[in-house]
Amino acid sequence: MQPLRGSDSIMWTIKFRNGTLKRFKFPIRTTAEGSIDCYGGKPMPKMSELTVDGVFTRSMMGGFRAGNPAELIRK
Amino acid sequence: MAGTFEAPEVVYEELDILLVGGGMACCGTAYEMMRWAEALKAETGKELKIKLVDKAAMDRSGAVAQGLSAINTYIGDKQDPADYARMVSNDLMGITRDDLAYDVGRNVDDSVHLFEEWGLPIWKTDAEGVRHDGAEAQKEGLPALKDGGQPVRSGKWQIMINGESYKWIVAEAAKKALGLDRIMERVFIVHLINDKNDPTRIAGAAGFSVRENKIYIYKAKAVMLAAGGCVNLFRPRSVGEGSGRAWYPVWNAGSTYAMAAEAGAEMTMMENRFVPARFKDGYGPVGAWFLLFKAKAANAYGEDYMTKNKEMLNDYPPYGQAAVPASCLRNHLMLKEMKEGRGPIYMDTVTALAKLREALSPKEVKHLEAEAWEDFLDMCIGQCGIWVGENIEPEKKMSELMPTEPYLLGSHSGCCGIWVSGPTDLGAPTAADEELAGVPEHLPRGWNWGYRSMTTIKGLFTAGDGVGASGHKFSSGSHAEGRLAAKGMVKYVLDNPDINPEFDETTEEIAEAIWKPVRNFLQHKDYTTAIDVNPNYITPKMLQFRLQKIMDEYVAGVATYYNTNDKMLEKAEEKLEMLKEDSQKMRAKDLHELLRAWENYHRILTAEAHMKHIQFREESRYPGFYYRTDKNFVDETNWHCFVNSIYDKKSKQWTCFKRKHVDLVDKSKLFKAAAH
Ligand SMILES: Cc1cc2nc3c(=O)[nH]c(=O)nc-3n(C[C@H](O)[C@H](O)[C@H](O)COP(=O)(O)OP(=O)(O)OC[C@H]3O[C@@H](n4cnc5c(N)ncnc54)[C@H](O)[C@@H]3O)c2cc1C
Numbered sequence: 091m092q093p094l095r096g097s098d099s100i101m102w103t104i105k106f107r108n109g110t111l112k113r114f115k116f117p118i119r120t121t122a123e124g125s126i127d128c129y130g131g132k133p134m135p136k137m138s139e140l141t142v143d144g145v146f147t148r149s150m151m152g153g154f155r156a157g158n159p160a161e162l163i164r165k
Numbered sequence: 166m167a168g169t170f171e172a173p174e175v176v177y178e179e180l181d182i183l184l185v186g187g188g189m190a191c192c193g194t195a196y197e198m199m200r201w202a203e204a205l206k207a208e209t210g211k212e213l214k215i216k217l218v219d220k221a222a223m224d225r226s227g228a229v230a231q232g233l234s235a236i237n238t239y240i241g242d243k244q245d246p247a248d249y250a251r252m253v254s255n256d257l258m259g260i261t262r263d264d265l266a267y268d269v270g271r272n273v274d275d276s277v278h279l280f281e282e283w284g285l286p287i288w289k290t291d292a293e294g295v296r297h298d299g300a301e302a303q304k305e306g307l308p309a310l311k312d313g314g315q316p317v318r319s320g321k322w323q324i325m326i327n328g329e330s331y332k333w334i335v336a337e338a339a340k341k342a343l344g345l346d347r348i349m350e351r352v353f354i355v356h357l358i359n360d361k362n363d364p365t366r367i368a369g370a371a372g373f374s375v376r377e378n379k380i381y382i383y384k385a386k387a388v389m390l391a392a393g394g395c396v397n398l399f400r401p402r403s404v405g406e407g408s409g410r411a412w413y414p415v416w417n418a419g420s421t422y423a424m425a426a427e428a429g430a431e432m433t434m435m436e437n438r439f440v441p442a443r444f445k446d447g448y449g450p451v452g453a454w455f456l457l458f459k460a461k462a463a464n465a466y467g468e469d470y471m472t473k474n475k476e477m478l479n480d481y482p483p484y485g486q487a488a489v490p491a492s493c494l495r496n497h498l499m500l501k502e503m504k505e506g507r508g509p510i511y512m513d514t515v516t517a518l519a520k521l522r523e524a525l526s527p528k529e530v531k532h533l534e535a536e537a538w539e540d541f542l543d544m545c546i547g548q549c550g551i552w553v554g555e556n557i558e559p560e561k562k563m564s565e566l567m568p569t570e571p572y573l574l575g576s577h578s579g580c581c582g583i584w585v586s587g588p589t590d591l592g593a594p595t596a597a598d599e600e601l602a603g604v605p606e607h608l609p610r611g612w613n614w615g616y617r618s619m620t621t622i623k624g625l626f627t628a629g630d631g632v633g634a635s636g637h638k639f640s641s642g643s644h645a646e647g648r649l650a651a652k653g654m655v656k657y658v659l660d661n662p663d664i665n666p667e668f669d670e671t672t673e674e675i676a677e678a679i680w681k682p683v684r685n686f687l688q689h690k691d692y693t694t695a696i697d698v699n700p701n702y703i704t705p706k707m708l709q710f711r712l713q714k715i716m717d718e719y720v721a722g723v724a725t726y727y728n729t730n731d732k733m734l735e736k737a738e739e740k741l742e743m744l745k746e747d748s749q750k751m752r753a754k755d756l757h758e759l760l761r762a763w764e765n766y767h768r769i770l771t772a773e774a775h776m777k778h779i780q781f782r783e784e785s786r787y788p789g790f791y792y793r794t795d796k797n798f799v800d801e802t803n804w805h806c807f808v809n810s811i812y813d814k815k816s817k818q819w820t821c822f823k824r825k826h827v828d829l830v831d832k833s834k835l836f837k838a839a840a841h
Contacts, residue, residue, distance in 0.1 A: 091549055098300070100329050102542050106553045116539050117300030118330040121284030128196065128283075128338040135204045140656050143268075143588060145275050145648045146200050152311040153275030155240050157267070161247030164592030164829050 097123055168378035170755075171687065175380045175676050180214045181658050183370055183385035185354045186421075187219030188227025189332075189640050190391035190576075190629030192339035193276060193647025194654070199342040201655045213658065216383065217343055220353040220375065220392075220760070221416065223336040227393055228414055228577075228630075229640050232329040234543040235452060236280075236287075237639035238273050239316065239324045246270030247830040252322065253637045254828075255835050256491045257580045258484050258786050258799065260434065260807060263829035264587035264612055265635040273638075273645040277324075278311040280641070283334050286327035288317035296532075299327045320456040322637075329543045335644065351375045354420065355679050355763050357388065357428040357625065361667040365429060365607065367624040368666035371675045375760050380676045386664055387624045387654045390425055391647060393417030394574030394581075394630040397709065398772045400717035400724070401570050403446065410547060412441050412448040413572045418764035419771030421631045422573065422582070426770055426812040430620040431584040431608055433633035433809045433824070435771075436778035438571040439579035440727065440790045442496055444512065445565035449548025451512065453540045458533075460517035462499070462566055464507040474498040481788060481799050483836045492578050496568050496789030503568075504726055510566045514559035534560070570723050571790065573771060575630045576643045581775070582633025584621060584809055584824075586614045586653075592829050603822040605811060616657045618650035621811075624657060624664075626650045634807060682753035682762040690754070702752035705761035708744070712769055715740045720776050721791040730795040734780040741773050745817065774810065774819065781821035782808045 094101040095118070102114045135146040148154045159165065168174030182198070184191045195217055202213045219226050240249055249270035250263045281287050286299020289307040296317050297305055308314040316324035340348060354372035361368070369384040396413035403410040426432055442462075443451055454460040463469050477498055478485030485494060499510055518537075522530050537559055541548040551557070557564055575582030586609075587593055593612040594600075600610050608621055618626045628650045629643030638646055668675070677684075682705075689701035697704055716722055719737035721729040729737075748766050753759035784800040785792045807824040 091546065091553065095329075100542075102538075104538075104549060104553050106558075107556050110556075110558070112538070114535050114538055114542065116329065116535075116543065117286045117298060117327045119284040119334055120286050120300055120303050121334075123333075124337065126283045126334070126337050126341055128341040129200060129203075132200070134207065135201060137201075137204055137208050140201065140652055140659075143271075143590060145197055145272060145645070145652075147275055147279065148272075151275045151278040153272070153278045155242075155244075155246050155271045155274060157246040157271055161245060161830050162267075162592050163831050164827070165590075 170378050170683065173373070173378040173380050173676070173680060175382065175672060177382045177672060178216070178384070180216050180383055180385040182213060182215045182387045182389070182654055183383050184215070184217040184389040185370060186227070186391040186393065187217060187221070187223035187336065187350070188391060188393055188629060189229055189335065189643040190631070190647035191217060191389060192223070192335045193644035194389050194391070194628060194651045195339040196342045197648035198651035198655060201652060205655070213655070215343070216347050216349060218349045218352045218354060218372065218381070220351065222350050223340060223348065224333050227332065228417065229332040230414060231545065232543045233326065233331050233640060234328055234450065234540045235319055235323045235325050236277055236641045237323045238637065238642040239277050239322065240270055240274050241316070249322070250830050251832060251835055253635065254832060255484065255487050255489070256578060257437070257636050258491055258493065259805060259832070260634070260786065260826055261580055261636060262587060262612065262634040264591045264593040265585070265632060266637070267591055267829065268588045268649060269635065269638050269642045269646050272649060273642045276644040276648065277641050278309070279338070280335060281309055281311070283338050285331060285334050288325040288327070290315045290317050319453055323452060323456065325457070327539070327543065331640070349381065352381050353760055353763060354392070354424065357390070357424050358675065359428055359669045361669040363623070364669065365622055366664070366666065367428065367622050368668050371679060373679055373759065375756050378756070380679055382672055382675055384666060384668070386658050386661065386666060387626065389626045389628065389650060389654060390421055391628045391631050392420035394572060394576070394579070395419030395422060395768060395771045396572050398573065398712060398716055398768045398775070399570040399722045400713035402567070402723055407446065410446065410448065412443055412569045413574065417630070419573065419767040421627065422774060423767035423770035425583045425620060425625070425627065425631070426774060427814045428622050428625060429811060429814070430622045430625060431809050431811050432774055433582060433584040433807055434778070435581045435774040435810065436782050436808055437579050437581045437787065438573055438775065438790050439577060440496055440568050440571050441578070442499060442566050442568045444548055445509070445567035447545065447548030447551040448569065449541045449545045451566065453536070454512055454514065454517070458517045458521060458537070461513050463511055463513055464502040465509055465511070466507060470498050470502045471495065474501055477501065484799070486836045488835070493787040493789035499568065500726060500789060511563040512566050513563055515561065515563055518560040570717070571721070573775060575633050575636060576638040578636060580634050580636035583627045583631050584634070585627060585632050586616055586619045587612045588617060589613050594825070594827050599825070601806060601823045601825045604824060605820065605822065617653035618646070619653055619657065626654050681749070682751045682759055685750060686752040686754050696754065701750070703747060703750050705751050705753070705758055705765050708748060708751055709765050709768070711744060712765065712772060715744065716772050720772070720779065727791045728794050729779065729791065730793055731780070734776060737776050738780070741769065741776060745769055745773070774812070777819045777821055778808050778810060
């Protein structure tokens with residue numbers, strides 16, 4: 091098995107005991123290596139919000155799932 | 166002055182916050198924490214001194230090192246965090262903390278959306294229902310998850326990715342957030358240090374470089390301990406020429422559990438273990454085969470044991486009656502076939518692929534074949550090695566399945582770990598609620614004691630595999646959990662400006678303790694002519710064999726088909742104590758062996774915790790993962806509770822006790838569907 095890892099994809103050549111050859115190419119990332127701007131376009135949190143539940147990107151990453159309050163049976 | 170093997174250099178540093186580990190959890194902590202640290206600086210001018218220490222290189226460290234082909238926890242916009250908490254509970258036989266699971270559930274998708282933004286290719290389904298891999302989806306202009314893009318679900322909670330570089334991407338963001346000056350790679354942390362004036366407070370941590378003759382001692386007000394779970398504490402199925410092959414990548418050695426226990430943190434559910442049924446010998450993932458390709462597993466005679474043996478599920482009410490039986494119960498049904506001699510067990514890849522071919526175009530079939538191989542090539546290359554080496558083309562030849570040796574972990578399908586403070590807004594028990602008798606006086610009551618993810622040791626936090634009684638967080642949930650802990654840590658440091666931790670040992674004592682295996686070697690090496698044969702020391706490798714033999718034969722390893730009993734546990738207890746004594750005689754002939762020595766020490770403590778908890782819990786809570794043949798039943802009346810413990814590093818003794826279990830979401834919903 092032979093990998094060839096490039097900047098956006100990896101190519102594999104695999105050879106079976108019986109000689110069968112297969113080649114595959116899979117993407118590995120959609121951005122250039124080293125290009126991540128981790129806080130770019132992200133809010134600067136306020137220290138007064140430190141105890142509010144959720145992470146600092148909550149308001150803009152669309153990932154907070156508030157949940158149905160009726161599911162919480164002890165509240 | 167550069168250190169030597171005889172006289173290592175001691176580097177001492179004072180910090181506000183130390184992060185131990187560079188895996189998914191710590192990468193999450195670093196990302197979240199540095200933004201709050203920036204905000205703090207902007208608002209008050211105060212700068213926090215923060216450092217992350219990893220035994221390996223962050224780009225490829227931890228369980229995600231090789232890559233993954235699915236993100237196993239993504240809630241999406243159609244499911245409720247309560248459904249997630251229910252699933253976690255069901256798979257772990259009812260004893261989990263809903264507050265922790267729910268909190269991960271409501272926050273986890275934020276991290277997944279970030280991963281996609283950072284460059285992780287995530288498969289998408291287009292409006293026609295056609296699947297596209299992550300790069301193609303982007304080219305086709307399909308929206309990102311955050312903008313309503315639809316992932317390819319391989320299961321209710323899992324989404325498919327092209328994840329060869331998953332860890333690389335997540336680490337890049339964490340490293341950017343921290344800046345390289347705040348990162349120390351290739352430093353193995355050996356133990357945590359308690360505060361001299363308050364033994365229930367953390368004061369720092371110490372370890373050594375695996376590349377240079379250097380000992381690192383850090384003083385810190387708060388410490389994140391997220392060094393993964395534990396592998397190789399049981400004798401693995403692959404020994405000799407296959408040694409090193411295990412399902413769980415071999416580099417997590419129980420450091421999280423051992424160091425937390427030694428620091429006095431309350432542990433929870435250390436009796437839990439994970440015994441994955443995977444492709445035999447290569448340990449390739451089965452999730453995509455079961456969930457995406459709809460393959461079935463069968464015994465050697467073609468019988469679907471999940472159907473054939475389904476009556477056995479009725480032995481374990483109510484868990485056996487869930488729509489999806491717990492992972493351990495699925496093993497339970499498989500083990501019956503193996504024990505009664507109807508193995509090998511097979512994954513019927515042939516029928517599954519043939520069925521899919523009927524419905525698909527030739528182009529789609531080709532894509533499907535590539536998907537099947539990518540599943541391995543992205544995360545478990547060794548499995549491909551087996552397939553090509555044995556001429557296994559999945560459309561022509563079925564593959565063997567096998568339950569592995571046991572592993573301990575808290576973020577995959579296991580729930581052992583450390584007892585932590587949870588969120589306050591979900592109705593969790595408080596200090597005013599009733600607790601079971603026997604909880605040591607000094608430990609907090611209720612499920613929150615001020616800071617999210619803090620252990621019962623002040624200033625010591627954990628995440629990912631470290632947090633017990635939850636589980637099924639996986640890569641994404643561990644990252645999110647690390648982020649939630651980051652906020653708790655910053656708050657703790659700000660709330661306690663006056664703490665000035667003092668070590669309960671001198672720096673000389675700390676350094677000597679770490680270097681002891683080297684001293685053992687240097688002092689005795691000339692006593693014999695063969696370096697590995699010496700009555701005065703034991704090589705780490707031999708000690709590891711001894712540990713694995715004890716665990717395998719007495720504590721329900723593969724040798725006994727996962728069976729143990731009170732008498733066998735008594736034997737194990739005695740032998741482990743002696744092993745712990747003898748661990749002081751481990752030698753290190755080089756830095757690599759010093760690493761191995763301390764990894765094994767961490768494994769011994771983890772193994773001991775596991776053994777003591779199984780002994781204390783007088784039932785078999787996880788049939789299929791382990792059986793106590795003297796108590797071979799699930800006892801809801803007496804054991805529907807957490808088993809927690811503390812370790813006293815001075816007397817070297819464990820104390821186990823029960824904690825009350827409380828549901829925060831309605832579990833009866835799990836069992837209704839299957840009742841008819
Ligand atoms: C075989 C396997 C397959 C998996 N498949 C999937 C999957 O398909 N999808 C999915 O979403 N999740 C999957 N997971 C789960 C996921 O990998 C974990 O949930 C996640 O990695 C846990 O994060 P962590 O930070 O707690 O531990 P890890 O990511 O393992 O990180 C531990 C870190 O601690 C460091 N470390 C260890 N000991 C020390 C020490 N003494 N001193 C300093 N540093 C130390 C390590 O180098 C590493 O950086 C899989 C896990 C395993 C084991």
